[in-house]
Amino acid sequence: MNIRVSSRGMDEMLQALFLFWIPVAMVPLGLWYSMSTSLQTSTSQGRFLAFSGVVLICLSPWTIPSSPSSAAGHLLGAIIGPCMLILLGIYLISFSGNVPVGKLPRSDRKLGVLMTGVGFVWLVGMHWWILTPQLSPNEINPYWFVFWPTFLLLTSCLASFSAVTLLMIGEQRKAESNAMFLVSGLSCSLLLLGLNIDGPLITANEFREHLWLAGADMVGIAVGTMLSILVFALVIYSYERSLPPPKSISPPTESELKQVSSVIASHLGGEEE
Amino acid sequence: MKETNLAFTWRMMLLAFLLPPLLILAIDITCFGSFKGSDSSVSFTRFSNATLTAYTLCSLFLMGNLFFYGESRNRPLAPLVGMLLATALGVLATVFFIGQGPMLLEDNGSVRAQAIYNVVHMFVSTGAIFVAISVVLGVTFSAITSQKPRSNFELEEE
Numbered sequence: 001m002n003i004r005v006s007s008r009g010m011d012e013m014l015q016a017l018f019l020f021w022i023p024v025a026m027v028p029l030g031l032w033y034s035m036s037t038s039l040q041t042s043t044s045q046g047r048f049l050a051f052s053g054v055v056l057i058c059l060s061p062w063t064i065p066s067s068p069s070s071a072a073g074h075l076l077g078a079i080i081g082p083c084m085l086i087l088l089g090i091y092l093i094s095f096s097g098n099v100p101v102g103k104l105p106r107s108d109r110k111l112g113v114l115m116t117g118v119g120f121v122w123l124v125g126m127h128w129w130i131l132t133p134q135l136s137p138n139e140i141n142p143y144w145f146v147f148w149p150t151f152l153l154l155t156s157c158l159a160s161f162s163a164v165t166l167l168m169i170g171e172q173r174k175a176e177s178n179a180m181f182l183v184s185g186l187s188c189s190l191l192l193l194g195l196n197i198d199g200p201l202i203t204a205n206e207f208r209e210h211l212w213l214a215g216a217d218m219v220g221i222a223v224g225t226m227l228s229i230l231v232f233a234l235v236i237y238s239y240e241r242s243l244p245p246p247k248s249i250s251p252p253t254e255s256e257l258k259q260v261s262s263v264i265a266s267h268l269g270g271e272e273e
Numbered sequence: 274m275k276e277t278n279l280a281f282t283w284r285m286m287l288l289a290f291l292l293p294p295l296l297i298l299a300i301d302i303t304c305f306g307s308f309k310g311s312d313s314s315v316s317f318t319r320f321s322n323a324t325l326t327a328y329t330l331c332s333l334f335l336m337g338n339l340f341f342y343g344e345s346r347n348r349p350l351a352p353l354v355g356m357l358l359a360t361a362l363g364v365l366a367t368v369f370f371i372g373q374g375p376m377l378l379e380d381n382g383s384v385r386a387q388a389i390y391n392v393v394h395m396f397v398s399t400g401a402i403f404v405a406i407s408v409v410l411g412v413t414f415s416a417i418t419s420q421k422p423r424s425n426f427e428l429e430e431e
Contacts, residue, residue, distance in 0.1 A: 216317070
């Protein structure tokens with residue numbers, strides 16, 4: 001019986017390895033491969049590898065339903081639609097404006113606004129309507145509680161940062177700054193609504209708990225990332241310091257200087273028109 | 274820009290970044306009378322796990338970047354070994370601290386389950402961070418491009 005149990009456990013681990021972790025690794029590997037090569041076929045292969053990885057991750061709730069990690073694949077499948085709508089919409093709005101290159105038709109602006117609006121309402125509907133990502137009836141995907149507060153909190157902080165940057169560094173950017181303050185205020189309002197109004201599946205107290213956890217998470221990520229960059233800089237610095245100084249060469253001789261002067265003189269001036 | 278003005282600008286920008294969470298905290302405390310909903314030990318556990326995981330994964334990413342650094346330096350082994358040790362230190366610290374007991378264990382039963390949960394949690398958080406950065410950069414850019422084009426050659430035109 002023990003052998004059967006351990007063999008089943010091993011199978012689950014292998015399944016998780018092949019159907020979740022290898023696809024996860026395929027995404028950065030494919031992107032790296034597509035960006036590091038100049039050949040068109042290799043670029044396409046890299047993109048295909050990354051795309052296949054994303055598809056396999058999204059399929060993980062069906063391919064490996066027993067693995068807790070597949071909840072992340074479930075979340076990716078749930079949010080990829082609204083996030084792509086928002087990002088594509090912003091792209092259409094941006095490039096249908098006054099850009100010197102790659103300008104899109106003016107009509108794309110309305111389509112962009114519509115796409116961004118629908119994507120945003122879709123995400124909001126995941127909190128306050130029936131669209132909440134659920135692993136099974138009434139069981140909310142735990143990673144939704146990570147994604148949504150982190151996204152709202154950081155959007156609010158970054159938009160506020162961007163608004164003040166436009167005001168202080170940019171010249172005559174008041175209108176743009178106001179737009180960014182509006183985005184920050186909107187995200188802040190959604191956070192405050194989440195802290196006070198229950199959704200059909202998510203209570204305000206649950207959201208409050210996860211909001212401060214998201215804050216702790218972001219501070220932790222910032223500290224960990226800065227530490228690793230510091231260690232990386234130290235490693236490079238100590239290696240460069242250990243290298244012997246480069247060999248110095250003797251100064252140019254008189255004849256070499258004369259030759260250089262003659263070459264420069266022959267390239268200076270020009271014929272009168 | 275003068276140095277004092279530059280320092281003032283940076284302070285203002287930092288304050289602007291921190292303003293929304295401080296505002297929400299202030300409103301929450303004002304409305305409820307106290308700072309509720311956050312258990313400091315749970316927050317500390319999340320902070321510690323996030324720090325250890327971010328350090329380890331970012332070290333791994335930077336170790337990959339040594340490939341490009343090595344191209345200009347005749348492929349030295351010393352920095353690679355250094356970053357490998359730094360990454361291994363992160364993995365060992367994670368395993369050691371999670372293994373100490375309930376301090377860093379969230380709702381997971383074993384060190385391996387917690388470590389895997391940390392990595393998946395980091396992917397989700399990083400995804401949210403990337404989406405937020407993309408949205409803010411995109412909205413800033415679209416706000417700039419939606420204005421009328423400016424002429425930079427007013428003096429020449431006159």
